[in-house]
Amino acid sequence: MAAKGRMDNANDEDAADAARVVGGDPSAFDGIVQRWQQRLVGLAWRFCRDRALAEDMAQEAFVKAYRALAGFRGESAFGTWLTSVALNTYRSRLRQLGPPLATLDPARVLAREPGLLRGLEEGQRDEAVRRAVLTLPPRYRDAIVLYYFHEMDVAETARVLDLAEGTLKAHLHRGRELLKRRCETLGLRPEGAA
16 A cells, blocks of 8 residues: 555656646656656666667657646546657657667577577576567567566556557467467477476
8 A cells, every 4th residue: 555655646746747847837847757767768678678778768758748748638647648658759769760689589599599598597588588578569569568567557558558458458468479489489488387
């Protein structure tokens, strides 16, 4: 319950700062940036795996959010709205950049280095799985990144992605299945497999 209380307090602060910005006090946006910067950079990093690019994308998301703040109607939590703005910004930026340099194509890697993942330490396997997530089709990748890596619940993830909860659950299921196959191709065992 304490975590929910902190979230409600942060939502109240975000809403109050947003209202102050719309009312003519641009300095109130500093509070929003302070509360959200680490989360938005973290979310961006999960998509690009490059710290400098993640910081740049998060900054771009804040600029877009600032410009669109008058359009925030409060129909969802401020954090949901801001995450949605950030996600759309990241998608656009990644489309402009083309395929990320860090993208791991499991079939190519396996064909060139069949024993590559044998003997990797846990952290290296985890990184290989994270990179494999980036190779998923965007609708599955976005759902998995927000739900598992950004630790949003089903309802909030569905709101950010503008999906019905049932559709989100289907995307999560399909994404997990694709990811499982890609990990097996790479020689990684699915979680819980012997």
